[in-house]
Amino acid sequence: MDEAMERSIFDQEMAIQEITRGYKLVTRLHSILPTGEPQRELIGTLFGEVLQALSTALSILKSSNKSIESSDEQIITETGSASFSDQGSNESSEEVKSAPTTGCGKRGRQERLRTMNPWTKVTYAPHDDGHQWRKYGQKNIQKSKLSRSYYRCTYKGEGCQATKHIQQKDCGDPPLFLVTYYEKHTCESNASPMIISPQITQYPLLQQVQPNLFSFESNANIVSNKEGTMPYSSLKTSTAQKDTELGRDGLQNISINQKSMKSVANSEECLEAMPNTRIEDISASVCMSPSWEVMSMNYWTMTGSFGYDAIDSFSSF
DNA sequence: ATCATTTGACCTGC
DNA sequence: GCAGGTCAAATGAT
Incomplete structure (x- = not known):
């Protein structure tokens, strides 16, 4: 995915967030309308039209967002149905270099990260992806000023080399996270992902397509x-x-x-x-x-x- | 007691 | 020397 397309998806997600927020605010505003208001019926109709307009806008944005995502499987957002069947088969979003000396000592590990093909996923929250992860580190990343968390599969002891990094992309509401996966799971913890998180539940319109x-x-x-x-x-x-x-x-x-x-x-x-x-x-x-x-x-x-x-x-x- | 998380230190590549 | 990735002891949670 090129940078322009990623930005386009990001902008659409931000638009969805804002419209969703507007929807909730209008709903809230309507709920506190005094009952004795003589023009309540008219106001109610207008509220209804505003909500319908917001809802339609959301639908358009979301379908548009989905079509962009389907044209590029590199970035999978929570609003789409994520498929893990192609894990590791995508082109890397990071630079791929040769000399793949994998898995011997710290040097091998770091080299492995650069040479393997990671796959990334943008999410509204660090969600449960069906696998069990164990956090093994956290670093403040210089470029983004936001921390990055490092996770490895709980079943590393059984030979599963899967790892992932979760990097917060922004401080929005809800914030966006970039999850980067390395290596396929070889363990037996391949539960189907049931994705819902505390953060995303605050945005029910965004989860209408949740599995x-x-x-x-x-x-x-x-x-x-x-x-x-x-x-x-x-x-x-x-x-x-x-x-x-x-x-x-x-x-x-x-x-x-x-x-x-x-x-x-x-x-x-x-x-x-x-x-x-x-x-x-x-x-x-x-x-x-x-x-x-x-x-x-x-x-x-x-x-x-x-x-x-x-x-x-x-x-x- | 066991397991997960935190966090400072260490290592590697650039 | 710096940034990023990992280790492992300390700490916390169950």
């Missing part, structure tokens, strides 16, 4: 993901302890979570922000992280022009 997004409605008993029913394997967690907590019956646990969500939807904060909304009119979506430490939910009213999203993180269920 593994479960959704259900408060007045329905159906639990499903985008592809239909949810296999327990997709709930794989990163630690054995959490697996035990989940038990064998993943669906049953989700059912419990549904109740939890309903109680959250009942919360004062939610209903306050969604005047004239019944619980039955709320649909919710849940995103789970494999670490099970973050569960985010967005719920939207189904009755009118105004969507409201609320985020809650649960440390446990």
